[in-house]
Amino acid sequence: MQTHQFDALIVGAGGAGLMAALYASQGGAKVAVVSKLYPTRSHTGAALGGIGAALGNHEEDRPEWHMYDTVKGGDYLADQDAVRVLGEEAVDAVIELEHMGLPFDRTSEGRISQRRFGGHTSNFGEKAVRRACHSADRTGHMILQTLYQQCLRNQVRFFDEFQVVDLLLNQGVACGAVAIQLGSGEFHCFNAKATLFATGGWGRVWQVTSNAHSLTGDGAAIFLRRGLPLEDMEFYQFHPTGLYGLGVLLTEGIRGEGGVLLNRHGERFMERYAPTIKDLASRDVVSRSMYLELRDGKGIRGSDYLHLDIRPETVNRYLAEAGETRRIDEDFIARNLAETLEVCRVYAGVDPLQEPMPVQPTAHYAMGGIPTNVNAEVIVDAAGKVMQGLYAAGEVACVSCHGANRLGTNSLVDLVVFGRRGGKRIANFVREAPLIPPPMDAGEEVRAEFERIRNSAGSSRPGALRAQMQSLMMTHVGVFRTAEGMRQGRDAVLELRQRFLQDLGIDDRGQVFNTDLMEAWELGCLLDSAVVTAECALAREESRGAHSREDFRERDDANWMVHSLISSQASGLVTEQLELALNHDRPVDRSLEAEDERFAPKERVY
Amino acid sequence: MDISFRIRRYNPEAGRPKPYWQEFALNDVEPTQRVLELLHRVKWEQDGTLAFRRSCSSGICGSDAMRINGRNALACKLLARDVGPKIQVEPILGLRVIKDLIVDMEPFLAHYRQVLPWFVNDGPLPADGRERLQTQEDKDLVTDSTNCILCAACTTSCPSFWANGEYVGPAAIVQAHRFLFDTRDTGDDARLEALGAPDGVWRCRTIFNCTPACPRGIEVTRAIGEVKLAVRKGATAGIIDPATIKQQH
Numbered sequence: 001m002q003t004h005q006f007d008a009l010i011v012g013a014g015g016a017g018l019m020a021a022l023y024a025s026q027g028g029a030k031v032a033v034v035s036k037l038y039p040t041r042s043h044t045g046a047a048l049g050g051i052g053a054a055l056g057n058h059e060e061d062r063p064e065w066h067m068y069d070t071v072k073g074g075d076y077l078a079d080q081d082a083v084r085v086l087g088e089e090a091v092d093a094v095i096e097l098e099h100m101g102l103p104f105d106r107t108s109e110g111r112i113s114q115r116r117f118g119g120h121t122s123n124f125g126e127k128a129v130r131r132a133c134h135s136a137d138r139t140g141h142m143i144l145q146t147l148y149q150q151c152l153r154n155q156v157r158f159f160d161e162f163q164v165v166d167l168l169l170n171q172g173v174a175c176g177a178v179a180i181q182l183g184s185g186e187f188h189c190f191n192a193k194a195t196l197f198a199t200g201g202w203g204r205v206w207q208v209t210s211n212a213h214s215l216t217g218d219g220a221a222i223f224l225r226r227g228l229p230l231e232d233m234e235f236y237q238f239h240p241t242g243l244y245g246l247g248v249l250l251t252e253g254i255r256g257e258g259g260v261l262l263n264r265h266g267e268r269f270m271e272r273y274a275p276t277i278k279d280l281a282s283r284d285v286v287s288r289s290m291y292l293e294l295r296d297g298k299g300i301r302g303s304d305y306l307h308l309d310i311r312p313e314t315v316n317r318y319l320a321e322a323g324e325t326r327r328i329d330e331d332f333i334a335r336n337l338a339e340t341l342e343v344c345r346v347y348a349g350v351d352p353l354q355e356p357m358p359v360q361p362t363a364h365y366a367m368g369g370i371p372t373n374v375n376a377e378v379i380v381d382a383a384g385k386v387m388q389g390l391y392a393a394g395e396v397a398c399v400s401c402h403g404a405n406r407l408g409t410n411s412l413v414d415l416v417v418f419g420r421r422g423g424k425r426i427a428n429f430v431r432e433a434p435l436i437p438p439p440m441d442a443g444e445e446v447r448a449e450f451e452r453i454r455n456s457a458g459s460s461r462p463g464a465l466r467a468q469m470q471s472l473m474m475t476h477v478g479v480f481r482t483a484e485g486m487r488q489g490r491d492a493v494l495e496l497r498q499r500f501l502q503d504l505g506i507d508d509r510g511q512v513f514n515t516d517l518m519e520a521w522e523l524g525c526l527l528d529s530a531v532v533t534a535e536c537a538l539a540r541e542e543s544r545g546a547h548s549r550e551d552f553r554e555r556d557d558a559n560w561m562v563h564s565l566i567s568s569q570a571s572g573l574v575t576e577q578l579e580l581a582l583n584h585d586r587p588v589d590r591s592l593e594a595e596d597e598r599f600a601p602k603e604r605v606y
Numbered sequence: 607m608d609i610s611f612r613i614r615r616y617n618p619e620a621g622r623p624k625p626y627w628q629e630f631a632l633n634d635v636e637p638t639q640r641v642l643e644l645l646h647r648v649k650w651e652q653d654g655t656l657a658f659r660r661s662c663s664s665g666i667c668g669s670d671a672m673r674i675n676g677r678n679a680l681a682c683k684l685l686a687r688d689v690g691p692k693i694q695v696e697p698i699l700g701l702r703v704i705k706d707l708i709v710d711m712e713p714f715l716a717h718y719r720q721v722l723p724w725f726v727n728d729g730p731l732p733a734d735g736r737e738r739l740q741t742q743e744d745k746d747l748v749t750d751s752t753n754c755i756l757c758a759a760c761t762t763s764c765p766s767f768w769a770n771g772e773y774v775g776p777a778a779i780v781q782a783h784r785f786l787f788d789t790r791d792t793g794d795d796a797r798l799e800a801l802g803a804p805d806g807v808w809r810c811r812t813i814f815n816c817t818p819a820c821p822r823g824i825e826v827t828r829a830i831g832e833v834k835l836a837v838r839k840g841a842t843a844g845i846i847d848p849a850t851i852k853q854q855h
Contacts, residue, residue, distance in 0.1 A: 037661055037667070037669070038669075038711065038715075038756075040667075040668065040755065040756050041661050041662075041667040041668060041669050042667075043661070043662065043667070045662070045666055045667055045755070046662050046664065046666050046667070055736075095735070095736060095737055098737040098738060099727075099731060099737075099738070100725055101724070101725020101727070101785075101788065101790065101791065103745055103748060103749070103752050103784075103788065104737070104745070105742060105745065106739075106740055106741060106742040106745055108742075109739070110739035110740055110741055111736070111737060111739065112737050113742075135752070136749070138666070138753075141666060141755070142752060145752070146725070149723055149724035149725065150724055150725070152719060152723070152724055153724040153726075183704060212661040212662040212663065212667065213660055213661055213662075213663060214661045245638075246664075248663075248664045249664075339666075342665075342823075343664065343665070346665070346683055346685070347638070347640075347664075347685070348638075349638070461650065461651075461654070462650070462654075463646075463649070463650025463651065464650075506654050507653060507654030507655050508654050508655040508657075510617065510619040510620070510655070511619065512617075512618055512619055512704065512705050513657045513704060513705045513706075513708050514657075515649075515657050515658070516649070516654035516655060
């Protein structure tokens, strides 16, 4: 096995990984970025509407209002030390992106243009505020490109199409990772002083999803298999506006610009559920409201979708009703929501300028993941003990600045703010830290697992197993949950996992770009992510944020202002029994609340 | 609808030294299914060895450019109804085929890096610690070229690139355009020099294949023309008339 040595190993080349790589390299570290995709293919590029920062370019805004919205949006589960960092550093991080050349849209004064977005308000929930900084409706695409370009300029070393499949630990310290070079099938050992995971989420666990095929929970599963805990896995966000049937994302920016959700009667139903900011309530609230409408038979033509309307006549009517002077026209939409128009025309044959868009909630974002502190250092227990040399940032991490539900735009804020912090921390760490060698048996277990899959000749095809898992999770561990349903779902997914271990069959036995093999291995990661999600969801007997229990409808602050930490006690890498251990011993950080009682938990009304 | 699928196959490990065509039949295809979904159906239901790249499946990541019925496109952005009941899929041209629909992207990315595709402005930052100011009109000079997703559909549709793989190609020029005409950027000299080299922008013979090939609707040939003018002039000012920039859609 070929071995590479670096100061810092960054796993994943989305926004968080690239940000960390850039700052670690600027701090003098020798950095390698290992990514299963070409960096510009990463899913950060699919983020559309904007990145939140209280620049106040159109109207007064303050970081503490952003913090308040984030805490409230997260249904009071977010760690407030992390939220403070997010709010304080968002402004500076966005300005820095502009200095790196990011082509933001501009105000008439030439400043960064901002739009409204769900859950973002001024003055502690008073009214919607323009906080989302945007580059048309492909902000994530421009962030990804800009960061990649700056990494190239900074001579960061990229290992493209190398997929990390195991984490290296030695003497209780992280010392790198094992990766497969997809083009050759060869295993490589990356030995590093610092290892940062930025591998993204696991949206492919669900049937209707906005996530790329590549989002298979590799990072979360690798950590689980190495005995490390995962945090708050029950909290998974469904975005309200996936294109019907496909799940392709339609940005919240559509509602930010004035678009409205309508039921079969043409009623703007969000007025009933969130009287103040209506369609711009946080995503969990809007998705639930949509499900309730559908359950009441108010879906379009009695079906299971609703309408999202951005036609100027509709928008302007509601703007006038609200006493606002702003009006929009077709040119405005074409300029600011070009991607939306294109997606609807290509995939649904719908022209949003002529007719409303058919939408349904779509699996979108993992609030939970690898627990870290505010410096992106991975923590391994409820007391916050750090594992030396190990870092995580972006969607795979749980810092937790999103709590039980993430606000729109805050994923991009999260990855630039905490990716940057991780990169800076790593640059300092590697200056003094020794390089710990990989363990003697590095990669042996994971290679054996790959040989098992490569030579598997059973009757269960990965595609079929995956489809069944996705359908089960959609039905039983989706927007609304019950103990009975989740038990059923979990047990059925565990059965699929048994078939994956005992009866798998793939076709390709080769080495070169064996995507059959890689997809099957990724399916294993998805199955583990699904089981852990269901297990954590079952244990949390309350409704909070994206976790909505029909058998426990209320939030229970007396008992549940705590994070979940789940880990596997199994002694092998991929074992028949996961032997999960779950605790709720990690309390929520409430440091903002200690200073300002407006941050105290209260009923969440929008 | 029923689809007959003809796919160009190549597997360096299978003891078949040359590429060949293989046919697959797919029944009950929804007209709104993407070609990418059909490829997945073949892979998941019939032949797991079929290899292709894909990720986002919604036209933004740029992984799945291929030649579909003779034209470059993203497999995830073309629907069955747009292609008809006979679909022929092969790798994009001009880059070495590694396996089935997967080509070696390295030469393409090397050309991208050749034009110094990164923002340069080492001058002082605004004293107030805030963003540099720019008008929306100035920003719109590069809005079209910032749309590029590096899928290679344009470059691999270009006969000049087929004839000479050293030519930097349309995608690299579009990426250069994005910085050359960014009013905040100061890195033009080095970029113009790279583009003025023998394998730079002058290998373009204005054949126009690149523009219809672009799945993002970028006016690629126009961007190349503007870069040619900039190389000839040694500067970028005054080349683009803002009034002629197309309204998106």
